[in-house]
Amino acid sequence: MRDLIKRALSADPLAIAKLITLVENGGEEKIEVLRELYPFMGKAHYIGITGAPGVGKSTLIDKLISQLRSEGSRVGVIAVDPSSPFTGGAFLGDRLRMQRHATDPGVFIRSMGSRGALGGLAKATADVSKVLDACGFDYVIVETVGAGQNEVDIIKTADTVILVLVPGLGDDVQIIKAGIMEIGDIFVINKSDKDGAQRLAKEVEMWMEFGYKDKNWKPPVVMTIAEDGTGVDKLVAEIKRHVSYLRESGEIKIRRKSRVLEEINLALEEVLQKHVNRVVGEETLNNYVDLILEGKLDLYTVVEEIVTKIIRT
Ligand SMILES: Nc1nc2c(ncn2[C@@H]2O[C@H](COP(=O)(O)OP(=O)(O)OP(=O)(O)O)[C@@H](O)[C@H]2O)c(=O)[nH]1
Ligand SMILES: [Mg+2]
Structure with a gap:
């Protein structure tokens, strides 16, 4: 990885293409690439x-x-x-x-x-x-x-x-x-x-x-x-x-600030979604939906329950 990044930073098109593929594939490697490139x-x-x-x-x-x-x-x-x-x-x-x-x-x-x-x-x-x-x-x-x-x-x-x-x-x-x-x-x-x-x-x-x-x-x-x-x-x-x-x-600073803010939100969403998938499976989620539709539970209670599960586990 180090070597790949070094080559990409010295403008090797093949290395750049590989890094982009890693980033597109997501997961740990994406985070590693973006972290290394951050500076x-x-x-x-x-x-x-x-x-x-x-x-x-x-x-x-x-x-x-x-x-x-x-x-x-x-x-x-x-x-x-x-x-x-x-x-x-x-x-x-x-x-x-x-x-x-x-x-x-x-x-x-x-x-x-x-x-x-x-x-x-x-x-x-x-x-x-x-x-x-x-x-x-x-x-x-x-x-x-x-x-x-x-x-x-x-x-x-x-x-x-x-x-x-x-x-x-x-x-x-x-x-x-x-x-x-x-x-x-x-x-x-x-x-x-x-x-x-x-x-x-x-x-x-x-x-x-x-x-x-x-x-x-x-x-x-x-x-x-x-x-x-x-x-x-x-x-x-x-x-x-x-x-x-x-x-x-100074508008550039304002725009970049809102860009970073947007990115934080998107990254949070990504991580949160992972946690949601971890604590509630599709079946549980469907049950929640049914309960809401039947009027037995409200949306906010469901969200609270899920968040509580995430925090506790
Ligand atoms: N007459 C004329 N035709 C143009 C001009 N610029 C582009 N074209 C033609 O318009 C067509 C579409 O051009 P593209 O550059 O592919 O357009 P695009 O907006 O990138 O298209 P998509 O990515 O498919 O949305 C091509 O046939 C071009 O040759 C122009 O200034 N005048
Ligand atoms: Mg086009």
């Missing part, structure tokens, strides 16, 4: 990119990688697809487009599906992000499909959240449905080679008048054509402006 974490900038299926997130990330690499930064990418069981080395469909960077040792790309996610995809993504952070990647980018609660949970703890929209998807619907306007730090109107891009950008700006999560940062709206790279330099500039803003305003 090396905290340097990366975490970026979350989300948007409806097919809006061009992967294409955009592919171009972001090129730009950030040309500046000498190392980039780690986690492509999360909650609807896919595939994980690890199995690359999800069109994410192949990012694969041209796979032979570059300064780039690490990992796909994650629901299978590599004991204890929740959000937690698994956070853990893998931390491995990449410790292994010296300057940017850790997480791509998630869609805009449901799952996705929000996965990216809400990123330092910079980028929401990607495209014209012609039923613009306002897209935004309202997303219900995630408030978590975006930067808005990208991709496929701006298509009709309606300007109008969508105006609409987004109008929506912004309803407020954003951080009153000192008005999320910029960036027009891109990911396909040919148009506007990607602007996007990188806005990301950097956001990084500076977060640092100078």
